[in-house]
Amino acid sequence: DAGITQSPRHKVTETGTPVTLRCHQTENHRYMYWYRQDPGHGLRLIHYSYGVKDTDKGEVSDGYSVSRSKTEDFLLTLESATSSQTSVYFCAIYSTGELFFGEGSRLTVL
C-alpha cells in the first residue's frame, strides 16, 4: 500500500459542469500521475507531476488541467465535462522502479 487515496470514488455529473478529482498520498513521493482507463485504449496518461507546481502533459491532456500546490495532493480538473470524459481515472505515484496506483475514480458524464 503506497498510501494513495482518490476522491471521490464515484461521481455522476452533467455535461458542461466542472469536476475535480483529488489524489492524496501520504509518503512524500515526488512523481504523481493521472491516467484514464477506457475499453480498447487501456491506460492513457493525462498529466503527470514531477514536483510541487511542476507538471507535464501526457497523451490525452486536452480538456484536463492539473494542479499540485503541495507534495501530497495532485488535483485533476475537467473545466467543462463532456460525455467523452466518462471513464475510470487512476492516480499513481512512482517509487523504487514502479508505479503504485490508487483504486480509481469512476466518472460518468451524462
Added chain:
Amino acid sequence: DQQVKQNSPSLSVQEGRISILNCDYTNSMFDYFLWYKKYPAEGPTFLISISSIKDKNEDGRFTVFLNKSAKHLSLHIVPSQPGDSAVYFCAAGVYNFNKFYFGSGTKLNVKP
C-alpha cells in the same frame, strides 16, 4: 498514435500451461518496461519490470523477455493458474523521466 501496443485483446489458456503475453513499442528512447495486472474494480498492481540493459528478468512464475532490436517484450507465466485471470498491461518509459505509457491490455483467462 499509441507508443505501446498490445495487439491481442484476449488470451485463453489451460491451467498449468504457459501464458505468453506480447507487447510492442515504437519509441526507441524507451529503456524501462513494466508489466501490471488488473482485476475488475481495482487499481493495477505491479508484476515485474525490466531495464534495457537486460534481455530477461525472472520473478517466480513470471518472466519478462526484452528484444530491443524488435522493440518487443513478452511476459511468460508458467505455470498458469486460475487466479492469474486478469487484464495485463505493459508499460514503457524513459527511466530518468519516469513518464510511462501503457498498452491497451490483454485479458487473460486461465481455465481450470
